[in-house]
Amino acid sequence: MSDSSLTSEQFRRACGQWATGVSIVTTVDKAGKPYGLTMNAVTSLSLNPPMFIACVDNNSDTLGPMRESQVYCINVLTSAQQDLSNRFAKKGDGKFDGVDFAPGVTGAPVLGGALLAIECAVTAVLPGGDHQIMCGEVRRIVANDAPDAAPLLYFGGRYAAVAKP
Numbered sequence: 001m002s003d004s005s006l007t008s009e010q011f012r013r014a015c016g017q018w019a020t021g022v023s024i025v026t027t028v029d030k031a032g033k034p035y036g037l038t039m040n041a042v043t044s045l046s047l048n049p050p051m052f053i054a055c056v057d058n059n060s061d062t063l064g065p066m067r068e069s070q071v072y073c074i075n076v077l078t079s080a081q082q083d084l085s086n087r088f089a090k091k092g093d094g095k096f097d098g099v100d101f102a103p104g105v106t107g108a109p110v111l112g113g114a115l116l117a118i119e120c121a122v123t124a125v126l127p128g129g130d131h132q133i134m135c136g137e138v139r140r141i142v143a144n145d146a147p148d149a150a151p152l153l154y155f156g157g158r159y160a161a162v163a164k165p
């Protein structure tokens with residue numbers, strides 16, 4: 001049973017206490033047009049086979065093409081890619097204009113300069129409230145050439161820096 005006293009605002013604020021990385025999840029439609037959105041509801045799922053999940057809002061314009069092509073790429077962002085994160089957190093055409101990217105092994109765009117590109121083939125789509133849980137088997141992982149690049153983090157509704165030990 002859900003908590004009927006919990007407001008959306010309270011739920012959002014609570015979710016904000018879960019510190020995450022930030023990624024741009026990309027896909028491509030059958031005609032080869034790239035799509036993508038900024039996401040933090042992404043996590044590893046299984047070791048054998050290697051799998052990730054990405055939880056995509058039913059209102060996302062990237063969801064349809066992802067369901068169509070059955071592929072996606074999780075581009076894990078560095079702290080230098082905050083502008084890119086903001087760009088892909090909005091709707092609209094032209095998100096890829098001027099962006100350094102190339103199709104990966106699945107055809108989904110791999111973004112230049114990302115910390116990691118996790119290229120997946122969709123194996124199941126599960127309903128999850130107002131989102132769809134896109135389960136993907138990993139086809140390839142491409143790591144950044146600069147392994148000590150800092151990740152872009154998200155905490156309390158804003159970008160955050162990695163605390164130095």
Ligand SMILES: Cc1cc2nc3c(=O)[nH]c(=O)nc-3n(C[C@H](O)[C@H](O)[C@H](O)COP(=O)(O)O)c2cc1C
Pocket residue numbers: 022036037038039040041042055056057059060061062063088089090091092154
């Ligand atoms: C830090 C951050 C994390 C986000 N995480 C998600 C997410 O996990 N799932 C999701 O569907 N939208 C998420 N969003 C919102 C989408 O990026 C936003 O709704 C975007 O406009 C969707 O674009 P599209 O409709 O072109 O796919 C996030 C936004 C930000 C700024």
